[in-house]
Amino acid sequence: MKIVHLSSVHYAFDTRIFHRECSSLVKLGYDIDLIVQTERDECVNGINIIALPNAASKMDRFIKIIPALWSIAKKYPESTLFHIHDSELIVVGLLLKRKGFKVIYDVHEDVPRDLLSKVWIPKVLRKPFASLISFLEKKADKHFDGIITVTEGIRNRFSNRNNYLVKNYPDYEELNLAQDKIVNYENRENKLSYIGEIQAERGIHHIVNAVGIVAEKYPHIIFNLGGKVNDNYKKTLESLKGWENTAFLGWITRPMIPEILQASKVGLLVLDKHPNFENSKPVKLFEYMLCGLPIIASNFRYWKDLIGAADCCIFVEPSNPVAISDAIEWIFNNPLEAKQMGERGKAYAMQNFNWETELQSLMSCYSEVIKNG
Numbered sequence: 131m132k133i134v135h136l137s138s139v140h141y142a143f144d145t146r147i148f149h150r151e152c153s154s155l156v157k158l159g160y161d162i163d164l165i166v167q168t169e170r171d172e173c174v175n176g177i178n179i180i181a182l183p184n185a186a187s188k189m190d191r192f193i194k195i196i197p198a199l200w201s202i203a204k205k206y207p208e209s210t211l212f213h214i215h216d217s218e219l220i221v222v223g224l225l226l227k228r229k230g231f232k233v234i235y236d237v238h239e240d241v242p243r244d245l246l247s248k249v250w251i252p253k254v255l256r257k258p259f260a261s262l263i264s265f266l267e268k269k270a271d272k273h274f275d276g277i278i279t280v281t282e283g284i285r286n287r288f289s290n291r292n293n294y295l296v297k298n299y300p301d302y303e304e305l306n307l308a309q310d311k312i313v314n315y316e317n318r319e320n321k322l323s324y325i326g327e328i329q330a331e332r333g334i335h336h337i338v339n340a341v342g343i344v345a346e347k348y349p350h351i352i353f354n355l356g357g358k359v360n361d362n363y364k365k366t367l368e369s370l371k372g373w374e375n376t377a378f379l380g381w382i383t384r385p386m387i388p389e390i391l392q393a394s395k396v397g398l399l400v401l402d403k404h405p406n407f408e409n410s411k412p413v414k415l416f417e418y419m420l421c422g423l424p425i426i427a428s429n430f431r432y433w434k435d436l437i438g439a440a441d442c443c444i445f446v447e448p449s450n451p452v453a454i455s456d457a458i459e460w461i462f463n464n465p466l467e468a469k470q471m472g473e474r475g476k477a478y479a480m481q482n483f484n485w486e487t488e489l490q491s492l493m494s495c496y497s498e499v500i501k502n503g
Contacts, residue, residue: 142168328359333400340454342372356382419479424471442475
């Protein structure tokens with residue numbers, strides 16, 4: 131069966147879509163296309179990537195990207211299974227259903243709730259937009275052949291009979307391919323790392339401020355910061371004292387991530403207090419754990435319940451650079467205990483937060499769709 135993944139929003143090599151779902155399906159022998167914004171058509175790791183034009187603005191997605199995507203998708207044979215990844219593609223999914231295709235909706239986040247805090251949407255329009263997406267998701271729930279979600283809370287919003295939870299857990303094998311490059315914990319420099327989206331709500335400025343405080347005692351501290359950042363926020367970060375000890379790495383490819391993490395003493399994730407963050411399962415937490423890193427993270431109750439039993443994390447008030455700096459200094463001052471934290475976290479994650487178990491859920495969803503087809 132031809133399976134086609136559709137996204138008008140995500141990066142071509144998105145961790146969940148490309149590296150988890152599509153790559154796993156190719157290894158199992160499925161014929162996979164990925165239609166997504168990118169520079170050119172190409173085949174990567176057996177995945178046929180079909181290029182959509184790049185959007186210059188959010189409005190471009192609606193007037194240029196989605197029509198282009200629809201034009202390509204509708205030409206597939208009727209036996210094709212479409213797997214859509216964005217709420218803005220629900221209408222496309224409904225049109226594909228009318229043409230006789232099988233469609234699965236992969237819900238990456240609680241979009242209606244998330245829209246209520248989007249600063250780029252005028253406040254007066256946030257509730258109407260959220261209501262519109264809620265309405266469309268109810269249509270998807272009723273008419274699509276399957277729903278896939280990332281958290282229990284999101285899953286509970288849907289009543290589709292083919293409703294599966296596929297969590298964003300990392301692939302242990304991917305993170306531990308280069309065993310020969312792992313630096314023994316006791317030999318590591320005073321490095322800390324964050325690799326991901328670089329935005330104010332993800333608390334990066336609080337980390338940089340904390341690094342500036344720690345640098346007074348540990349002048350050789352290095353904060354590895356990898357990811358994309360807009361110019362305005364980068365200027366804000368550059369104005370902070372801790373920027374002198376920040377190694378800005380820019381965009382990081384997947385193979386580089388474990389090498390950077392496994393040369394660090396601690397991984398940081400101090401997201402701001404926001405409903406979508408406080409009830410999330412960030413893949414970054416699990417990547418840190420599978421790489422054997424102790425963690426400094428926001429003191430969200432859900433996160434404490436999620437990984438607290440592993441005793442691998444120092445939970446801090448995310449908006450408090452002093453609290454973050456105190457946690458960093460504790461890691462540096464207690465290397466043996468920090469190493470043991472990382473070891474406990476790795477063992478716990480291997481048992482509880484590994485992609486292999488989630489792949490079984492994904493395959494169960496596909497099997498139900500194919501069986502009922």
